Amino acid sequence: MPLTVLFFYIALAVALFVLDFRFHAIGFLRQGIFVLTVPLQRLSQVPKNFLLESKRYFYTLDSARTETERLKAAALVAALDLNRVTQLKSENDNLRALLELRRREKVGGQAANVLYTARDPFSRRVYIDKGSQQGIREGLPVIDSKGIIGQITFTFPFSSEVTLLTDKSQAIPVQIERTGQRSITFGLGNGQVELRYMPSNADVVIGDILHTSGLDGIYPAGFQVARVTQVARDNAYAFARIVAMPLADVEGHNLVMVLDIQEKSPLPVEQKNAENREDY
Amino acid sequence: MQTPNHQSNRILRPVRPWFIVLSILIALLLNMLPPRQWLFMPDWVLLTLCFWSIREGQKIGMGVAFCLGLFMDVADSAALGQHALAYVIASYTASAFSKRILWFSLPLQALHVFPIFLATSALQIFIQLVAGKDFPGFAQFLPSFVAAALWPLLSFFLLLPQYQPEFRDETRPI
Numbered sequence: 001m002p003l004t005v006l007f008f009y010i011a012l013a014v015a016l017f018v019l020d021f022r023f024h025a026i027g028f029l030r031q032g033i034f035v036l037t038v039p040l041q042r043l044s045q046v047p048k049n050f051l052l053e054s055k056r057y058f059y060t061l062d063s064a065r066t067e068t069e070r071l072k073a074a075a076l077v078a079a080l081d082l083n084r085v086t087q088l089k090s091e092n093d094n095l096r097a098l099l100e101l102r103r104r105e106k107v108g109g110q111a112a113n114v115l116y117t118a119r120d121p122f123s124r125r126v127y128i129d130k131g132s133q134q135g136i137r138e139g140l141p142v143i144d145s146k147g148i149i150g151q152i153t154f155t156f157p158f159s160s161e162v163t164l165l166t167d168k169s170q171a172i173p174v175q176i177e178r179t180g181q182r183s184i185t186f187g188l189g190n191g192q193v194e195l196r197y198m199p200s201n202a203d204v205v206i207g208d209i210l211h212t213s214g215l216d217g218i219y220p221a222g223f224q225v226a227r228v229t230q231v232a233r234d235n236a237y238a239f240a241r242i243v244a245m246p247l248a249d250v251e252g253h254n255l256v257m258v259l260d261i262q263e264k265s266p267l268p269v270e271q272k273n274a275e276n277r278e279d280y
Numbered sequence: 281m282q283t284p285n286h287q288s289n290r291i292l293r294p295v296r297p298w299f300i301v302l303s304i305l306i307a308l309l310l311n312m313l314p315p316r317q318w319l320f321m322p323d324w325v326l327l328t329l330c331f332w333s334i335r336e337g338q339k340i341g342m343g344v345a346f347c348l349g350l351f352m353d354v355a356d357s358a359a360l361g362q363h364a365l366a367y368v369i370a371s372y373t374a375s376a377f378s379k380r381i382l383w384f385s386l387p388l389q390a391l392h393v394f395p396i397f398l399a400t401s402a403l404q405i406f407i408q409l410v411a412g413k414d415f416p417g418f419a420q421f422l423p424s425f426v427a428a429a430l431w432p433l434l435s436f437f438l439l440l441p442q443y444q445p446e447f448r449d450e451t452r453p454i
Contacts, residue, residue: 002341002342002372002375002376005341005342005343006342006368006369006372009342009343009345009346009364009365009368010365010368010369012346012361012364013346013349013361013364013365013368014361014365015361016350016360016361016364017359017360017361017362017365017407019360020359020360020361021359021360021411026360029360030354030360033350033351033353033354034354036351037312037351037354037355040305040308040309040312040355041312041355043309044309044312044313044314047313047314048314116312116314118356118357118358123357123358125357127357154357161357168413168414189414
């Protein structure tokens with residue numbers, strides 16, 4: 001009798017696994033169970049929050065003062081750039097208008113706290129404290145102050161799951177800042193990303209900054225992603241092996257920002273008479 | 281203190297159902313605390329589940345194991361069914377061997393449950409490999425060792441409420 005029950009549950013578990021993994025058909029079940037886990041999750045955050053709060057409480061006047069000085073200096077430097085940016089932006093808008101280019105999409109966003117990371121050593125995912133009730137949708141990009149962190153992959157009513165750019169299933173179209181060459185980063189699963197399908201003679205050097213190219217219509221163009229840390233060229237392979245380190249504090253637990261892209265960039269119009277073109 | 285097993289003549293009080301629920305809730309909470317990132321952190325839910333499956337196989341069985349597994353799947357954002365399958369098999373094995381295990385002292389009991397923990401992590405890693413992930417390294421088996429080492433301590437604490445005497449002597453100093 002227990003053996004029958006055992007096989008019943010095994011069959012059930014395998015069926016759930018297949019439905020979830022192959023067909024992604026039971027998101028509602030996951031959402032339902034997640035609602036049950038929320039109280040425990042919140043409770044488990046209490047010790048961490050308590051430690052953080054007490055640390056903030058014992059923050060001394062001296063460190064606050066040095067911090068203010070540092071921030072003032074930083075603000076001065078930033079103000080210099082900011083002045084130029086407003087001027088450059090208007091100039092850029094004019095130039096774009098002249099060139100009849102579509103204006104860059106307006107990007108808004110909302111800040112969120114990282115609640116916790118998934119316990120699973122296989123996945124690079126974190127949970128944040130904003131969900132579908134706050135207008136978070138699946139697919140939105142997530143950044144921190146230094147660059148791209150990842151993408152919303154699942155939303156619950158009051159929290160959502162962010163797949164980090166270092167996850168194996170995460171790919172981001174990027175552009176090398178120095179040369180303007182386009183490529184795609186793939187997560188390696190160990191806190192780094194890899195540039196795949198770059199020819200072994202590609203012009204990439206260590207220290208190159210990668211920023212989003214905006215080609216996928218998900219990540220807006222111009223956000224920094226990673227810095228190249230390792231370039232291995234082996235003539236035995238057609239492609240160079242290029243590894244880059246994310247610039248953002250991807251594996252840290254900090255404040256993040258979910259970008260809200262107001263208007264989706266339209267997909268390129270299929271060219272009807274492509275075969276008649278002579279310029280390629 | 282004499283270990284309450286089938287060899288000893290110590291008689292335990294019946295377990296209170298709310299204590300089982302409480303212990304499982306605490307185990308779930310422990311599984312969700314930030315230290316779960318540590319490599320050697322045991323799966324507390326599995327540990328508690330195995331304990332109650334051995335001690336109270338009539339109350340805690342595969343149904344509870346399945347529900348707890350689904351809960352952990354969602355909490356860990358693993359594929360649904362990964363923990364559920366592992367917990368159900370662990371619970372079945374534990375209760376199937378309970379009649380044998382309960383004849384031994386606590387350290388020997390730990391040696392008996394150790395293979396269950398080991399097989400459970402192996403099963404979970406296997407499911408992940410099926411799902412197309414990489415092998416995470418043998419360090420993933422470390423929590424099984426820790427869990428087995430914690431077994432005597434856990435048994436002691438989870439049996440504490442049942443050590444109380446049937447008739448409490450109010451005039452007793454302690």
